[in-house]
Amino acid sequence: MRYERIDDGGVAVLRPTGADALDTSCAAALKDLAAAAFREGRDVVVDLAEVRFVDSAGVGALVSVFKGARSHGRRAAFCGLHAGVRSVLTVIRLDQILEIRPDTESAVRAFTLGVGAGLDA
Amino acid sequence: MTQPRPVASVDTEFDSREFPDLAELCRVYDIGLELIERCDDLETLLDLVLDEYERRLAELPGDALDARAGEGAPHGSQKKLRALVMFASQASALKQKAVAAGEIRRRAAALEDANRKLAAALDEAQGSNARLDAVLDAAPTGILIASHDGSIRRANRAAAELIGAEGPEACEGRAIPAFLEGARTGADSEIAFEDPAGERRVVLVARRRLANGDEVVALGDVTRRYAEIEERHRLEKLSEILKTLSVLSHKINNPLTALLGRAQILRARQGTDPSVVKAAEVIEDSAVRIADLIRELARVVKEGRQEAVDRILDMGPTAASAEGGVE
Numbered sequence: 001m002r003y004e005r006i007d008d009g010g011v012a013v014l015r016p017t018g019a020d021a022l023d024t025s026c027a028a029a030l031k032d033l034a035a036a037a038f039r040e041g042r043d044v045v046v047d048l049a050e051v052r053f054v055d056s057a058g059v060g061a062l063v064s065v066f067k068g069a070r071s072h073g074r075r076a077a078f079c080g081l082h083a084g085v086r087s088v089l090t091v092i093r094l095d096q097i098l099e100i101r102p103d104t105e106s107a108v109r110a111f112t113l114g115v116g117a118g119l120d121a
Numbered sequence: 122m123t124q125p126r127p128v129a130s131v132d133t134e135f136d137s138r139e140f141p142d143l144a145e146l147c148r149v150y151d152i153g154l155e156l157i158e159r160c161d162d163l164e165t166l167l168d169l170v171l172d173e174y175e176r177r178l179a180e181l182p183g184d185a186l187d188a189r190a191g192e193g194a195p196h197g198s199q200k201k202l203r204a205l206v207m208f209a210s211q212a213s214a215l216k217q218k219a220v221a222a223g224e225i226r227r228r229a230a231a232l233e234d235a236n237r238k239l240a241a242a243l244d245e246a247q248g249s250n251a252r253l254d255a256v257l258d259a260a261p262t263g264i265l266i267a268s269h270d271g272s273i274r275r276a277n278r279a280a281a282e283l284i285g286a287e288g289p290e291a292c293e294g295r296a297i298p299a300f301l302e303g304a305r306t307g308a309d310s311e312i313a314f315e316d317p318a319g320e321r322r323v324v325l326v327a328r329r330r331l332a333n334g335d336e337v338v339a340l341g342d343v344t345r346r347y348a349e350i351e352e353r354h355r356l357e358k359l360s361e362i363l364k365t366l367s368v369l370s371h372k373i374n375n376p377l378t379a380l381l382g383r384a385q386i387l388r389a390r391q392g393t394d395p396s397v398v399k400a401a402e403v404i405e406d407s408a409v410r411i412a413d414l415i416r417e418l419a420r421v422v423k424e425g426r427q428e429a430v431d432r433i434l435d436m437g438p439t440a441a442s443a444e445g446g447v448e
Contacts, residue, residue: 024183056181063178067171088186092205093213097170 001026003033011108012037015047022051022058022085034065038072045107049080054088062089066098075099077107152211160215163223170212177205258289263324263340266331271297274335283324283340285317297338304328306336311343323347359425367422370415377415381408 001019003026005012014033016022022030034044046065054062062078069076079101081089089095101107109115153173159165185198257264263280267273276284276292286292300314304326316322325341387393388401 054186055183056178056186057183059186060175060178063171063174067168067175070168070171091209092174092186093209094174096213096216097167097174 012042013045020052023055024057027057027061030061031064043075043111046078047080052082077101079107160219163219166219265338267336269334363422363425370418
């Protein structure tokens, strides 16, 4: 799996491509890419449209990205969730914790307009 | 009639354990005591939850979350996953509670802030109102505020005096005085009227409509100023008359002196016809009387003019300001 990064203003969109699983093999790379974007002062949107399976390491990476955003005073959102991925997040209630948006555009727009900022996003 | 109490079936599992303390309760329900203690601090709570998520996810084998692994997953992994799910449920509930509490605190703080600002604005408004009352009360100009039906809502002391009321409070509810009917709203007018004591008063009236339909009426009493101006004009006229008289007396005096001299010469000349001498005596007597009159007139003119000038000088600044004020 590799990652595409598209910068849209102050937002870095990270898109895992080339494989359908976010697992141990690529979780660390996602954390690193997100950390780099936060250091640049950008918010991060992780577009999971091509991801159909996440293991515990993949979910851990999503949690780590979200934590990284908070520690840098930035925002992180996750979009394009397939049913299987969403169901995993729902089972462990992370859908209540993470900021989840339907697609990249709405996530970027929410960041740009400051919609849903804060913990109740 | 009381309902029979439900009886648990023999198949029902009853958890009859008692929890001696909160720490034990947390252990059983797989939730951190610190999470509960910090549930009113949303930021810390979320950090704790995320740390705990990371820790527990890291403990799970990769395929523990994979539905495809299903019941085939090792027993230890299933146990950890169940623990994670239980933790997640509690953490999620705590987060929701903390969000709600945070929102309530935020709204309460906003409300308190709004109340504080409102109280400050009210204090400021009351202060302004008190200052306005003091200014209105001390103002020499009468101010009336009338509602759209023509009744007086508020008046100051000067206005009350003008309309013959006991005081500002006595004006409230009264109709606008009849003498103001001649003053048009939106314009300035000069109105003369007889006050309740029967004295003639002159007021400058400005009537303006307020945005809420009320009307503010300003009444400037210029009665005394007008009287001073009229007096000044009268004295100026008198001064002019006296000046004319002075000139006239000079003009008369010159021929009169000549006439008197000629009459005296004629009377004194030897051998003049007695009838001419008699006539010369009559002329001389008349001329002397006229000269006395002229002298008296000159004295009156001199004193009168001086008095008029003095009075004009005395009232000069007042009259001048009065004229300015009237303008």
